[in-house]
Amino acid sequence: MSLLKISNLNAFYDNSQVLFNLNINITEGKIIALLGRNGAGKSSTFKAITGMIQVKSGSIFLKEKNLTDMPTNKRALAGIGYVPEDRQVFPEHSVEENIDLGKKLNSDIKNSWGKDKIWETFPVLYNLKKRIAGRLSGGEQQMLSIARTLVGNPSILLLDEPSEGLAPKIIEDITKILLNLKKTGATILLAEQNMHFCMNIAQEAIIIDKGKNVWEGNINKLKKDKKTRDKYLAV
Ligand SMILES: Nc1ncnc2c1ncn2[C@@H]1O[C@H](COP(=O)(O)OP(=O)(O)OP(=O)(O)O)[C@@H](O)[C@H]1O
Ligand SMILES: [Mg+2]
Numbered sequence: 001m002s003l004l005k006i007s008n009l010n011a012f013y014d015n016s017q018v019l020f021n022l023n024i025n026i027t028e029g030k031i032i033a034l035l036g037r038n039g040a041g042k043s044s045t046f047k048a049i050t051g052m053i054q055v056k057s058g059s060i061f062l063k064e065k066n067l068t069d070m071p072t073n074k075r076a077l078a079g080i081g082y083v084p085e086d087r088q089v090f091p092e093h094s095v096e097e098n099i100d101l102g103k104k105l106n107s108d109i110k111n112s113w114g115k116d117k118i119w120e121t122f123p124v125l126y127n128l129k130k131r132i133a134g135r136l137s138g139g140e141q142q143m144l145s146i147a148r149t150l151v152g153n154p155s156i157l158l159l160d161e162p163s164e165g166l167a168p169k170i171i172e173d174i175t176k177i178l179l180n181l182k183k184t185g186a187t188i189l190l191a192e193q194n195m196h197f198c199m200n201i202a203q204e205a206i207i208i209d210k211g212k213n214v215w216e217g218n219i220n221k222l223k224k225d226k227k228t229r230d231k232y233l234a235v
Helices: 042-050 072-078 095-101 115-121 123-127 138-151 168-183 219-224 226-232
Strands: 002-013 016-027 031-035 054-062 080-083 156-160 188-192 204-209 212-218
Touching: 002 042, 016 042, 016 212, 031 042, 042 054, 042 072, 042 080, 042 156, 042 188, 072 080, 080 138, 095 115, 095 138, 115 123, 115 138, 115 168, 123 138, 138 156, 138 168, 168 188, 204 219, 204 226, 212 219, 212 226, 219 226
Parallel strands: 031 188, 031 204, 080 156, 156 188
Antiparallel strands: 002 016, 002 054, 204 212
């Protein structure tokens, strides 16, 4: 069943068009890699989904909810969980306070992400719960940003290059966390420039290039398709 459906989307930064008739269809319970080179439009796709750039035509639906003209804060409440490239933790607040800040105002909805489950899923954060977030390493901040977003109980998680700039050990930890989320049936759109990090996590891939979707299919099929990878992905 389709959870997120982007149809014929044209989006702009002021007068400069960045997404061109973009079509993306995300099935519930799948992890999909959103791949493309530097400047291909991955972050802009996320900004269109979260309402941070201007959409001139086309539509974005989360199940039956039309998000196309909804303000950003309402989209978060509707179920869009966004972990931006720059992570955005509250640097002056402790790890635990950051988690508490992720709770949504309308928390009457049944939330499967209580704090106990957060600590269980992110043992690294449990051990750092009194630490000021600004003092965390990049990898720890990445985990905190994911954890804080999960506390909002999103129906889909948008992760923008979560492995970027991190050491192999912490990338391994984040991979484990995402594999755990995969087991729980989470729906995740995972933006990356190349497919190494996504390979064992995502089942499917979508490639975008110059703001258009140019390829989609099973990630194992992409692994065998050197021609497509050479044409559209970073090495
Ligand atoms: N604030 C902005 N104003 C104008 N153009 C922008 C802005 N941010 C990005 N762009 C342009 O939009 C295009 C897509 O950029 P985007 O950041 O979405 O790419 P990306 O796939 O996320 O790349 P990366 O892998 O480097 O993060 C690029 O041509 C970029 O220069
Ligand atoms: Mg980007």
